[in-house]
Every structure is written in structure tokens, then in C-alpha cells.
Ligand code: G3H
């Protein structure tokens with residue numbers, strides 16, 4: 001058993017309490033490799049932001065559980081070395097079984113998500129409760145989900161979203177004793193969230209997707225005031241980066257993500273954790289493709305992963321400062 005406390009990590013309790021009270025959200029950035037992790041830590045230290053390092057089960061298999069745990073330990077030491085101590089959580093994203101959650105808790109994670117949102121309400125309650133009872137013995141935080149997001153999560157593909165039913169949240173939170181709740185109000189996973197045809201154009205000609213269902217969020221908040229709420233599927237899919245990818249040999253579809261103003265609005269509520277994975281993938285791919293196209297003679301990975309890391313860092317800093325409002329909160 002390796003406790004996250006021995007690695008210098010934090011659970012999410014204090015982070016969420018402060019974020020709900022302060023009207024900002026903690027960034028939860030997914031990572032699978034060293035350059036992404038370096039960029040996240042550099043950005044969060046430079047902006048003095050708390051951060052959740054987020055690992056999906058697929059990412060854990062890809063990168064190796066032991067390596068990831070030690071990378072998270074290294075992240076804590078690296079942040080200190082960079083000159084500013086920030087709270088860092090290591091979180092399992094979309095855990096689908098008790099066994100996986102337990103394995104993560106036993107191996108240094110300070111927070112886990114048990115995502116039984118595809119099951120019935122009763123099954124979701126039962127599985128979440130089981131994970132919570134185990135996790136809380138070790139002071140590990142647990143996130144659960146009510147409602148289903150469209151898009152791809154690991155091996156699960158949901159064609160359509162099912163919005164969270166506000167009438168269910170109170171009973172769910174009470175019965176499970178969970179620490180935070182992911183909800184479905186119109187965000188979706190992956191790089192292909194909305195097609196241009198699903199959007200309207202504003203006065204400046206910018207494509208605007210259907211707005212998030214803030215009415216549902218408000219209804220949820222009325223029933224569980226101040227309870228920590230999580231937004232998944234919150235990448236903004238920057239059009240300029242997609243254009244760089246496609247101008248340099250890529251073939252990504254035209255797609256529109258979640259507008260940053262809507263995320264900013266959400267941070268003013270009890271939404272205190274915002275999940276971003278796809279934007280990191282897009283920015284990294286754009287930077288690598290550009291080097292490959294501009295300097296086809298390069299073959300040293302540092303020459304293309306280095307620029308990708310720099311671009312990622314700038315993107316994360318921008319999110320912390322201008323979208324999530326987490327800058328200066330560590
Ligand atoms: O919500 C899903 C995350 O973006 C993780 O994606 O399962 O491909 O690692 P992944």
C-alpha cells in the first residue's frame with residue numbers, strides 16, 4: 001500500500017471547499033506522458049494554481065501504473081524545485097469498477113472517480129457507496145456521475161447525452177456520501193463535440209454551439225447547495241489549432257467545443273473542477289505537426305516534443321488565468 005500522503009499529494013476536499021467559496025474551478029488536466037506533465041506543473045506553478053493530475057484507466061495501462069505514481073511523486077518535488085508549492089491531486093478519471101478504484105487508492109491516488117452513470121440509479125448508488133466506504137478509510141476523495149455525456153470515454157461511446165435529473169441528486173449524495181458529483185448539462189467528451197451545422201453564428205461570425213443548460217445546474221444547486229460539482233468534456237477545441245493541424249498534413253473534422261465564456265460562467269457556481277483532455281491533445285499535435293512540416297530533417301524527439309511542451313504550457317496558463325480563475329489561488 002502506498003498512501004498518496006507519502007507522495008506529498010493532496011486530496012480534493014480543501015481545494016473544492018475554497019473553489020466553491022471563491023467562485024473558481026480547479027483544473028483537472030489529463031496526462032499520459034512526461035512532456036504533458038511537465039507542462040501542467042510548469043503552468044500551474046507559474047500561475048500559482050492548485051491542480052488535479054488526471055489519469056484515465058486507458059492512460060494508466062498505456063503509461064504503466066508504477067511509472068505514473070512515481071511521476072506524480074516527481075511532480076510534487078518538481079513543483080517545489082520550480083519555487084512554489086502548489087496542492088497537487090492525483091485522480092483516477094472514469095474508473096469503472098470497484099477493483100480499479102481500490103487499486104488506485106492502494107497505489108498513491110488521492111482521488112478517484114467511480115463512473116457508474118451508465119448503470120441504473122440503484123446500481124450507481126450501490127457501486128459509488130462501496131467505493132466511498134473504502135476510499136474514506138484512507139482519506140481519499142471520490143467523484144461520481146449522474147447523467148450521461150455524449151462522446152467517447154475510454155471504451156464507452158455514448159451517442160446521445162442524458163442530462164442529469166435534478167430530482168435525483170439529493171438522494172444520490174445522501175445515500176453514497178460521495179465528495180463531488182459530475183453532471184451532464186450539455187458538455188461532451190472528445191474533439192468532435194458540435195458540428196458547425198449544429199451551431200449558430202454570432203455578430204462577429206464566430207460559431208456558437210447550443211448553450212450549456214445552466215437552468216439544470218441552478219436546479220441542482222438549489223437541491224444540494226454548495227456541494228462540489230464537476231464538469232467533464234470541457235475542452236474548447238481551439239479552431240486555430242485545428243487549422244494548424246490540417247495545414248500540416250492532419251485531417252481533423254471542423255468541430256466546435258465549449259465556449260470559454262460559458263466555462264467561466266460555470267466557475268461562478270458550485271462547479272469547482274473542470275476536466276480538460278482534448279485541448280491538450282490538439283495543442284500537442286498541432287505543435288508536433290508544425291515542426292515535422294517546417295523542419296522535416298529533425299529526428300530528435302526533444303526538437304518536436306519540446307515545442308509541444310512549450311505550447312501546452314501556454315495553453316494551460318491561459319486556462320488557469322482566463323477561464324478557470326484558479327491562477328493565484330494556491
Ligand atoms: O474522459 C475521457 C478522457 O478524455 C480520457 O480519455 O480514455 O482516451 O484516455 P482516454
Ligand code: 13P
Nearest residue numbers: 190232233234235277278
Ligand atoms: P474533453 O474531451 O472535452 O477534454 O473532456 C475530458 C474529460 O472530461 C476527461 O474526463
Ligand code: ZN
Nearest residue numbers: 189232233275
Ligand atoms: Zn470525462
